[in-house]
Amino acid sequence: MTTTTHRHRPHERRVSPVFLAILAVMGVTGWAVWTDFAASTSLAIFLFVTSAWIVSLCLHEYAHARTALHGGDITVGAKGYLTLNPLAYTHAVLSVILPVLFVIMGGIGLPGGAVFIERDRVRGRWKHSAISAAGPLANVLFAVVCTAPFWLGALDGVPAAFRYALAFLAFLQVTAALLNSLPVPGLDGYGVIEPWLSYRFKRQIEPYAPYGFFVVMALLFVPAINGAFFDGVDALMQALGVPDVSRYCGSQLYRFWESAPEICAV
Template identity: 30%
Template sequence: MADFLWYPLQDLPFIFLVLIIAFTVHEFAHAFSAYKFGDRTAYDAGRVTLNPRVHLDVLGTILLLVVGFGWAKPVPVNRGRFKYPRLMGIVVSAVGPLSNLLIAILGILAVYIVNQTGYIDSASHGVQQAIGHFSYYLIFLNLLLFLFNLIPIPPLDGYRIIQDLVPLKVRLKMDQHVQWGMIIFLLIVFIPALRQHTLDPLFAYRYDIFIYFARKFELIFNAVNWGKLWVDF
């Protein structure tokens, strides 16, 4: 493992692929929903696409690998073009994190199917490791993005949702202090002492998050050894 990386060096190919999927689908969900609600801003900027090149931010991706935090290019949205700006604004903000939750759920379902077919038992150790590592990061990182983006601190989606929920007077006051919120957010991310009591616990409970969602699926699909693919973690 390279000491300067947040994740194991040998897992970088899986993480890159997962980040491409997660960031692309997240930003596409914002852009597509805004376009469907009548705002062409993202559409005219070429963001209503699943082409990763228009969504990925080089610095944001590098920082995610180095410090465990990163971002994609934000989608431009003009809420004034919506028929119902507040309601549709909430939906447009929420569909990004929800798209990551959907990917994680589909990942859990895929693990169930792979286990049920028995393919993983007959595959070579290398194939088992590859499938296990990819599914691990696909589910974990998308669940993390889902939870992380709902934190009500700018510039995260959770903050935009709160903005559209509160009365107009409160929103105007929030807008006056948005720059301080972004500074606090960056301090939390990059100062170890602050991060230790905020973001790090979220990373520490990654396997507990796995188990929670896996058990919910067990109620539907019957008991299955969800940990079979993740024995190395």
């Protein structure tokens, strides 16, 4: 007699048609931006960046789940987390809808949540830290890919509109990675250090954990904190070879419902 376990169910790891559809939108609209095929370049940039942003959110959560699987939580497959389906997340609103709305309204990469990891199945502090770190690392890798043409000096032949879109998309990845890496309860940065904290300290912090994310968002409205944060983002973008004007034009063209400045004409 054989026994089927979570590790031997192929359908639990089969890529979701929902994710493939989003990936297709990203590919088609990316092609439209590159070739200037669309009647409205700004609308094509909006669809390309939005769909690519959702793809990155799916990869972020997949990284958490995949690392948890190797860490000992074999239930992530049954929950649909390995299919890259954004509708399978514990909080689809927080994971996808809210981050997309923030991009549309404010042009900032908002860290989302969440896949539910059964932490009691994971043994070892390093494994717990790795599970939390995997998500932001996915954003970092996405940012590296988006900025590769810039820091490799391979911009010859890359249309201005596509260059601007990549710069803005990289900006979203960098902001999401930085925000999510903060050691604040509710964010992945705290999840990285939590296994190493004393039991007493964690018990004291636990009641405030649900509010950590909202505290960070509120602090970003403080001018001094906002300025320091985005100065850090700009420094990282420049280190990756992305000019300020490219990111600026990308964010301006993304808002297809507004008129873009002349400097961003494509």
